[in-house]
Amino acid sequence: MHEPVLLKEVLDIFNPRPGQTYIDATINGGGHARAIAERVGKNGRVIGMDWDCDIISEARKRNAERGIKNIDLVCETYRKIQDVARERGITDVDGVLFDLGFSSYHTDQSGRGFAFSKDEPLDMRYHPERDRKTAADIINTYPEKELSDMFMRYGEERFARRIARRIAEERRKKRIVSTKHLADIVWHGIPPPARNGRIHPATRVFQALRIAVNDELASVPLGLTAAASLLAPGGTIAVIAFHSLEDRIVKDFMKQQHTSGILRILTPKPVRPQPEEIHHNPRARSAMLRAATKN
Ligand SMILES: C[S@@+](CC[C@H](N)C(=O)[O-])C[C@H]1O[C@@H](n2cnc3c(N)ncnc32)[C@H](O)[C@@H]1O
CATH class of the missing domain: 3.40.50.150 (Vaccinia Virus protein VP39)
Structure with a gap:
């Protein structure tokens, strides 16, 4: 509860x-x-x-x-x-x-991909019946520049540009549809010394996506x-x-x-x-x- x-x-x-x-x-x-x-x-x-x-x-x-x-x-x-x-x-x-x-x-029970601690579909909608766009839709269709701006504005993510570039490369090979896949891409998208901070490197990207999905x-x-x-x-x-x-x-x-x-x-x-x-x-x-x- x-x-x-x-x-x-x-x-x-x-x-x-x-x-x-x-x-x-x-x-x-x-x-x-x-x-x-x-x-x-x-x-x-x-x-x-x-x-x-x-x-x-x-x-x-x-x-x-x-x-x-x-x-x-x-x-x-x-x-x-x-x-x-x-x-x-x-x-x-x-x-x-x-x-x-x-x-x-949302993180522990919804099964809608609000967290990356479990492997779940990248959805993040509070109201799937009325809101159309999922987190996977955004990750797989937004132009690289828009992804980067989104990570910067809504996640205050300093490696926004690198992460967006990595996502654009990865999604050409395979559609990104799960939380673990995205968290993994973010992990590999940032410089190695930045991987050991206080919070997981994907935290800000997930925050930015949630804000964008639900406006x-x-x-x-x-x-x-x-x-x-x-x-x-x-x-x-x-x-x-x-x-x-x-x-x-x-x-x-x-x-x-x-x-x-x-x-x-x-x-x-x-x-x-x-x-x-x-x-x-x-x-x-x-x-x-x-x-x-x-x-
Ligand atoms: C931090 S929780 C609230 C916790 C609550 N005060 C309690 O004591 O359990 C925020 C809630 O706001 C809901 N929410 C998010 N956006 C909303 C919106 N636009 N309209 C109404 N509820 C919304 C979420 O689904 C979530 O359940």
Whole structure:
């Protein structure tokens, strides 16, 4: 089960009270949503959204087993958060949470190639039924220059050009369709001394591909803007990002909304996990939480 990060900090910022309405725009394992649902009680409501319908099906089963009735689960992208609220007759909410990116479900269980620790098909779509382009499509069809730009922009990969060249050479021999094959190409594509760093050489390439497949960086500002417009006065938006590219978007969004007088920033600097949380859940180490409240 995915361990919720910065849970105490999120609850401190939201301070949910009985009868309130919240949206968890990226519910996944539901750790944050359940804690909020407990506090808003049976007269309150949590809408839990996720773009991965397998996750929503599992969450429905789990909530039924546990008798949880005040979490309404929806398989939809947070780009459509306003439609989801409107369809439920909700015009304003007390808080919206975004916990961006992927989860341990994706790397450990989905079988969709989010990690290279297992050999899986290179897919990486959160929503295979609606999104067409897989990671394999990108790797095998994008021009070498576009691959290189993608690794540089979304992965901040310093050997982007070399890796893209190697991929272009390899795919002429054989279509690249598995995670291990791609990780192996990246490994051989970088200079030998760079292979022994803190993280596996393929980590940044996999991050870049996941962002590209799911158009993640374009989704974030769209989702945040839509969510801000749903907040009641005094309502709070909280966003957890896991890498600097996402965090920069969140920071710029909050600054711009603050300057326009729509939101007031609650976190001048991102809130980071305490050392005990990182010790207990290493995935939390890069988490950055920012929050703002509606004027
Ligand atoms: C880091 S996890 C959230 C973890 C969750 N807070 C918990 O406590 O278990 C991020 C989730 O966002 C989902 N996601 C990614 N892009 C999305 C989008 N555009 N709309 C809605 N959900 C999305 C992923 O499928 C994933 O389940």
